[in-house]
Amino acid sequence: MASGALLGGGSAYAVRSNARIVIVGAGAAGVSLANRLVRAVEGARITIIDRREEHFYQPGLTLVATGLWRPERVVGHNTDFLPRGVEWVKARVAEFDPEANTVVTDDGQRIGYDYLLVATGLKIDFAAIEGMSPGLIGREGVGCVYDNPDHASRTWQAISAYAAKGGVGVFTRAPGGLKCAGAPLKVAMLVEDQMRREGRRDSAQFIYTAHNDGLFSQPDVNGFLKENFPERGIAIQWHHRMTGIEPEAKRATFATPDGPVRIDYDFIHVVPPMRAPDPLFNSPLANIGAQTPEDRKWLEVDRHTLRHPRYPNVFGAGDCCGTPIGKTAATVKAHVPVIVQNLVRLLQERECDARFNGYTSCPLITVRGRALLVEFDYDLKMIPSFAFIDPLQQHWVPWILKDRMLHGAYNAMLRGRI
Amino acid sequence: MAFSLFGILAVLLEVLRPLLPVLVLILVVDLALLALAAKRGALVKFAAALRAAAVVAVVVFLLVLVAAPLLTGATHAQLSGALDWLALFAAAFGIGLASAVIAWPPLQLMLGRA
Numbered sequence: 217m218a219s220g221a222l223l224g225g226g227s228a229y230a231v232r233s234n235a236r237i238v239i240v241g242a243g244a245a246g247v248s249l250a251n252r253l254v255r256a257v258e259g260a261r262i263t264i265i266d267r268r269e270e271h272f273y274q275p276g277l278t279l280v281a282t283g284l285w286r287p288e289r290v291v292g293h294n295t296d297f298l299p300r301g302v303e304w305v306k307a308r309v310a311e312f313d314p315e316a317n318t319v320v321t322d323d324g325q326r327i328g329y330d331y332l333l334v335a336t337g338l339k340i341d342f343a344a345i346e347g348m349s350p351g352l353i354g355r356e357g358v359g360c361v362y363d364n365p366d367h368a369s370r371t372w373q374a375i376s377a378y379a380a381k382g383g384v385g386v387f388t389r390a391p392g393g394l395k396c397a398g399a400p401l402k403v404a405m406l407v408e409d410q411m412r413r414e415g416r417r418d419s420a421q422f423i424y425t426a427h428n429d430g431l432f433s434q435p436d437v438n439g440f441l442k443e444n445f446p447e448r449g450i451a452i453q454w455h456h457r458m459t460g461i462e463p464e465a466k467r468a469t470f471a472t473p474d475g476p477v478r479i480d481y482d483f484i485h486v487v488p489p490m491r492a493p494d495p496l497f498n499s500p501l502a503n504i505g506a507q508t509p510e511d512r513k514w515l516e517v518d519r520h521t522l523r524h525p526r527y528p529n530v531f532g533a534g535d536c537c538g539t540p541i542g543k544t545a546a547t548v549k550a551h552v553p554v555i556v557q558n559l560v561r562l563l564q565e566r567e568c569d570a571r572f573n574g575y576t577s578c579p580l581i582t583v584r585g586r587a588l589l590v591e592f593d594y595d596l597k598m599i600p601s602f603a604f605i606d607p608l609q610q611h612w613v614p615w616i617l618k619d620r621m622l623h624g625a626y627n628a629m630l631r632g633r634i
Numbered sequence: 635m636a637f638s639l640f641g642i643l644a645v646l647l648e649v650l651r652p653l654l655p656v657l658v659l660i661l662v663v664d665l666a667l668l669a670l671a672a673k674r675g676a677l678v679k680f681a682a683a684l685r686a687a688a689v690v691a692v693v694v695f696l697l698v699l700v701a702a703p704l705l706t707g708a709t710h711a712q713l714s715g716a717l718d719w720l721a722l723f724a725a726a727f728g729i730g731l732a733s734a735v736i737a738w739p740p741l742q743l744m745l746g747r748a
Binding site: 586612634 | 637638640641644645646647648649650651703706707708709712713714715717718721722
């Protein structure tokens, strides 16, 4: 048995094939898929398409944005993780043509495939908020933890300035599918904790604007937060969806059931809506027949097999998928083995039998030094990996996991070892 | 989400990867010292070296108990329930034991020559 397969927990070379397998995106899902596929399929031509050479450990961005980590700690390089035997096309996919089993890159290459694995990640839709742009982050009291270490660093600059002066801090949350939906909550709680530790809590007013009547999709955690936020003096404004920002006036506009509401702020954490990147969003692979506008924003996949229902040689992994919950690295860890097993089954002309249960996880940091380790599935049922950790008790151990261990777990996932 | 034994080892390998060169260096130096001690006949004072290594283990154990929460940005007051305290004691025990293993070859060499 090959050592790779041994560590991966699977069999060496599950199948031989000369199929052309194209992976779009070299983020967490794409790199992890590449590593597992080179061990699972012998003889296939595997291509990964992405221009980015840097690899961002995105679960660490919350810690960068709140000053707990330095930005260098979340920056790696895809060359350190991509396996030999995979062709890396350094370009961006500009067009998906699933009828012709082809993708077209922004430098004009047409790349055909027998099987397509879509792992593009998602787009932070700054333009969906009037007046907002990435250039504002770090200026005029504007922060946004998402997308890259630069945004997170500039958010930390804005948070530092706010923590020193105090005033009104507004922490927003867009509707719809979000990358790490716990991040807006974590930023609010960590800034509140920082000001409390520095003895300046009384100088600040905290407002969290929820897009609906909940704070978290999992009901038990939602109940915990609905008690915890008021106890900490974080006021919650329900049914507030941010629609605009006037950075010079430091004023944000929200759509509410009672009409538009303007809130003046000294610091605002902006969480824009998110959707599939444009080439995917505008392609036939998107869920164009979906009933709701939210569902139409994402790649259409069967929620269990992660296979495209209309293009059966296409699978989706990671944030771009239109599954009901879970745009986290933990979800990627659960997606990738399912896709690889189902693809291997297809190569063997057998039925796809691996099923994704909706697993997602969030080490929800409540203060520096303590966190909840929350894990749940499509049914919003808690499915803890470690039975001895109560997911509704704030503990030091989940904090240690987040601060010291999960980056290692993430790298092991990239290498296809877990 | 279940983790296999190999999965846990893979995660530990990744966590320790930045330290691997240092750990390999320590291992090589310790093995060299042990070989040197054997060559000089210093292994006869095995029990004394073991006792000295045990003292190192206890000192490191106590240091880790005191310092680990602070080094992780937390405080002892933030430790909550049996889970956190058991984890702290287990970490202190493990690091203390590892320190004793690392310290034993040079101690063996020093005490064997005395």
